[in-house]
Amino acid sequence: MTPQNLVVARSAAFSTNSAFRALLTEASDATGEALETLLSEISTMNVLLYPGPNGDPLALAVYHRLDSYAVEIEYLAVAAALRRRGVGLALVNKVQELEMAMIVARTDDDAIEFYRVVGFQCSASATDPRWPENQRYLCVLPFLPLVQEPLEDDASVQWVQPVPQPMQIELVPPQESWARDFAKVKSLIKQTLGARALAVQHLGSTSVPGLPAKPIIDIVLTVDDPAAEGEYVKDLVAAGFALRLREPGWYSHRLLVSVGQGVLPAVNLHVLGPGSPETSRMRSFRDWLRMHDTDRDEYARVKYLAAANINEHGGGLVMDYNAVKEPFIQALYARIFAS
Template identity: 45%
Template structure:
């Protein structure tokens, strides 16, 4: 379990010189469209989770629906975000071939950021984020999801930021990472209120 300090600290390490997170020349998606909430997203997550669990068995320590599609009533990019916890994300041989056999494709490798890996799946489109048991990102994603689920005003505030960021990024011809940067200030303000309400930091 990560420490309380690790959970409330945002870790934004730069990409090391000469390195790239993108596998095989891929890059961030140019599609930043945010669509209205779809009540079918939880069922889509169930399909993705079943594929992951069938592929990995007990090696899948946690399979969690996170991100905007996990919050009822929240507009989102139509991509199911999944946090997958394995014993050692750096040991790709222990899980990547099995997931690839199940139709997922390794797209991102970030050993400098909690050994994060990302695999993309289709039908439904999904991003499977792989972390280890001690990563604070998994805890933080769950806390943010639950905070938005329980606080409609915060959900709506985040929805407005997402729609504004998507419109601005689309108009400027930007990609997904730039869209994320545009909404980061509002996202972190919401996190700060959530952390204070949960007693993780002083309010």
């Protein structure tokens, strides 16, 4: 069943409704004083309701804006009698239709299968102090128009480290050590940032078995707000990274790199916010190449040709190398999104 008469309201308007409170307890485990505190915390958030015959809600999604391209569903609950009938999916789809945004949800093992089945990209996340014994996940439902039409790279890149100079592009055959290198750095980042590291993902060419790559591990670190550098940069610097650049107009992207030979593998650490379309694009590209050997091998051929083209002219910047690959990448993205 797909509900057709969904209602958008403010959470505060239903704070005394017993059915609403029961659904919120189902979604949060909060009762008594904790429930009253929760109701106060979400009072200004939007709520999408599926009302029953008497007007009492039978399902709800409480959500709010994160930024210009993402909203977060804080709580999602469906009455027991309506479960496995498409109501939860209808709520998620309606929120996305209304907001025209990426949808972010944080969940645990009890609900992770629902989010995976309906198309969310899910990653292991930091423990939530409210449920310290549960594995948590950060899940993102892509909004195709935002993923298909990414922001142009910010022209006003703010270089913190020296501006890169042209150099030879080095590609090496795929290495089994790359997965181990990622695991080592992921563990370090999680130890360093704790709950501030919402997700740590291995993306880029070194994350695809069988694909040659520059010998640098590309990692995407998700934090609540990449622009709030005081929340994470100092600690990462102490752990062996250096802030390389800022792109405030391109998803608030920050780039850190590993420093100190022999201590850490070579790493590009991209910092983005939850629900960033760029993270979703990178993950979609990685997952496709992992599952389609023919496209992976063709991409390998394109990479070698691009590197040779740059090197034959005395070297260049990584952006020059990427520009040569761009026609293949865009054509492959078109097929990924069409599927």
